[in-house]
Amino acid sequence: MKKFVFSRVLQAVPTLWVIATLTFFMTRYAPGGPFDTEKAIPQEIKVKLESHFGLDRPLFDQYLLYLKNLLRGDLGPSFKYPGWEVSELIATAFPVSLTLGVLSLSIALLIGIPAGIIAALRKNTWLDYLPMSLSMAGICLPTFVLGPLLIYIFSTQLGLFPPLGWYGPADWVLPSFTLGLFYAAYVARLTRAGMLETLQQDYVRTARAKGANPWQVVTRHALRGGLLPVVTYLGPAFAGLISGSFIIESIFFIPGLGKFFVTAAFNRDYTMVLGTVLFYAALIILLNLLVDLLQAWLDPKARQAQ
């Protein structure tokens, strides 16, 4: 197990290097620069700024310098927010995105898993059809349609929740549900499929034959195997939650990292873009590792394969 984790962490190094290199050269070859503002700034100030940030040096030297600093964990200063380090900006904005992500995922699992279990246990009854039709509708209703709809119903019409902003828990409700419901729909379908398969397994039948009560059969025996597809799905779900948060943050005007990233790309804030991309990549790699470990814990077969 230790060896597995270690080798995965080692594998992450070349991946992150590839990402850093790609992003570095992509941003630099794109037209425009961080100090090409609409309001022209005097030429000598621009030259001074560029030399201050080392932008006047040969590109390859800049690249090597960036990698060297990166190895020390230094993401560099932001070009657009004077006096701010990129790491400080991420540390400010990420907790907002994290709150949104955790809340959405909790909603997805808390709604999706029970709905899927009930649908599987009552297969081909209305308790199966109703949640499954709803979940199909949920999958086909993208967040950028659902979000405005929820604002329209719960904010404009009913006045229950604020339509935008991020000041207190009341602001959290609509964004988290918008993002969470889509994944709840997916999780419900996966749980149902997984449960249907495990409920037919011999060990579940044995447990039933031994007279375990139905509740115990589900929670102690079937659930563990039945949740495997959900766990597998968590990997792509995390990545999706991150890109989904870009949309949500833009709909509800939430000052999260996604919004910072898009703004930074527009402003050609090179270090901020690179830092955010690397941060997201590292996060995805870490989360995928956690998913694999969770999978190994749930599934003895996968454990042996590792």
Next chain:
Amino acid sequence: MSVEKSSSLGRDAWLRLRANRMAMISLFILIGITTVSFIGPLISPYAYDQQNLDRVFEGPGKDHIFGTDNLGRDLFARTTYGGRISLAVGLLATLVSLVIGVSYGMFSGYTGGRVDAWMMRAVDVLYALPFTIFVILLMVMFGRNFLLLFLAIGAVEWLTMARITRAQTMNLKRSEFVEAARALGYSHGRILFRHILPNLIGPIIIYATLTVPAVMLLEAVLSFLGLGVQAPMSSWGSLIKEGAEKMDAAPWLLFFPGMFFCLSLFALNFLGDGLRDALDPKSSKD
């Protein structure tokens, strides 16, 4: 001989698909939406970018069946015109991903050995990349180039296709008819295109049907962030964005494009599921 066999397989699949009610409804919805999108701009008396500042924010009515937007543009013309673009992006970007993915997967699986191992390793590395982020970055940095949009989306979606194709090719490579073809001295190219590719068509069609909605979603996300097609052109994504902004004054601006878009996704997903059951009966659920 092989022609006869494949046609009867195809007919079997068609019969199975026809028996699937949801898949058939989806097929009709798709045909309907596609037709409306293509003839809509032709029969509409208004052009998609024709403004009429005397008739802004008009609800659905006799003159404008879907209503008008803040510049008095006809929403029916804009929605159907946007449908052309969304559907075209969906199909073309899927085609890009298909060509890349299938050739990559076939080559990797057929060659095998160390080449295969390295090629699949590369796919694994790419899988770990936060791709949506890259696409967003690409679109922001290099402007909203339509061609770039196809390429960027296609480049994201080919990975799974490559994996599926590779696995199938590896299986087919060991089959007797490929062995026979090799014994007859056929070239690798001929074996790949005449013997292996036709047997890949089932999985390719299934996955392509499921890729189209994914691609359309990505295009809509980009348009929603203001990175897709630019005004006065429209796509469903950009119309939904405009609609969401003006929802309080004119809910129909969100409703019609949203409905077209959601219905298409819904139908494509169901059709993909139906095709999977029809073309690959072994994998059918329950």
